[in-house]
Amino acid sequence: DAKTTQPNSMESNEEEPVHLPCNHSTISGTDYIHWYRQLPSQGPEYVIHGLTSNVNNRMASLAIAEDRKSSTLILHRATLRDAAVYYCILRLHYGGSQGNLIFGKGTKLSVKP
Amino acid sequence: DTGVSQDPRHKITKRGQNVTFRCDPISEHNRLYWYRQTLGQGPEFLTYFQNEAQLEKSRLLSDRFSAERPKGSFSTLEIQRTEQGDSAMYLCASSLGTGAHEQFFGPGTRLTVL
Numbered sequence: 110d111a112k113t114t115q116p117n118s119m120e121s122n123e124e125e126p127v128h129l130p131c132n133h134s135t136i137s138g139t140d141y142i143h144w145y146r147q148l149p150s151q152g153p154e155y156v157i158h159g160l161t162s163n164v165n166n167r168m169a170s171l172a173i174a175e176d177r178k179s180s181t182l183i184l185h186r187a188t189l190r191d192a193a194v195y196y197c198i199l200r201l202h203y204g205g206s207q208g209n210l211i212f213g214k215g216t217k218l219s220v221k222p
Numbered sequence: 223d224t225g226v227s228q229d230p231r232h233k234i235t236k237r238g239q240n241v242t243f244r245c246d247p248i249s250e251h252n253r254l255y256w257y258r259q260t261l262g263q264g265p266e267f268l269t270y271f272q273n274e275a276q277l278e279k280s281r282l283l284s285d286r287f288s289a290e291r292p293k294g295s296f297s298t299l300e301i302q303r304t305e306q307g308d309s310a311m312y313l314c315a316s317s318l319g320t321g322a323h324e325q326f327f328g329p330g331t332r333l334t335v336l
Contacts, residue, residue: 143324150329151327151329151330152226152313152315152327152328152329152330153265153313153315153325153327154326154327155324155325155326158324194264196264209255209267209270209278210255210257210265210267210315210325211267212264212265212266213264214262214263214264215264
C-alpha cells in the first residue's frame with residue numbers, strides 16, 4: 110500500500126488558516142487522497158477526498174499537487190474545535206477492494222485561542 | 223441518533239477473561255469494519271464484513287479474536303483469554319459499499335486488561 114508522510118504536530122492560532130501537508134510520493138494513478146480527523150476521545154471522522162483536482166466542502170479544502178505526490182488540507186479559519194489528529198490516507202476506489210483505511214500516525218493539530 | 227453506536231464504551235477485565243463488544247452500524251450500510259487503536263497510533267484494520275460475510279481478516283486478528291455479523295446488521299467482536307497487550311480502543315465503522323464512500327466511525331470501546 111502506498112505510504113503517506115505527515116508532520117507529527119502543528120500549531121495554529123484560532124481564526125487563522127491552517128495548511129496541513131502530506132507527502133505521498135509513491136501514489137499510483139488509481140489512489141484517491143482521503144483525509145480523516147480524530148477529535149480527542151472520539152472515533153475518526155471523514156473530512157474530504159480528491160483525485161487530481163482541488164476540492165472544497167463545508168469543512169475544508171484539499172489542494173493536490175500537479176504531480177499528485179503531495180497534497181495540503183486547508184482549514185480556512187481554525188477554531189478550537191478543530192484541534193485533532195489529522196490523517197492523510199491513500200485509498201483504492203476499485204469495486205473489488207475491501208476499502209479498509211490504512212492510517213499512519215497523522216498530524217496532531219493544536220489550536221491556540 | 224442514527225450514527226454508529228458501540229457498546230460498552232469502556233470495559234475493564236482481568237487477564238484471561240473473555241470479552242465481547244457490540245457495534246450497531248448505520249442501518250442501510252452494507253459494509254462494517256473493525257479497527258484497533260493503541261495510544262499514540264492511528265487505527266489499525268482488523269476485519270470487515272460485507273452484509274453477513276466476513277471477507278477479510280488482518281493478520282493482527284489472532285485466533286483468540288472472532289467477529290460475527292449475523293443477518294448483516296449489528297456485529298460482535300469477541301476476544302477470548304484476554305492479554306494485557308489487548309488493551310486498546312476498538313473502533314467500528316460502517317459504509318455504504320466501498321470505493322469513494324466515506325466510513326462512519328463509532329465512538330469506540332476502550333478495553334483495559336489488568
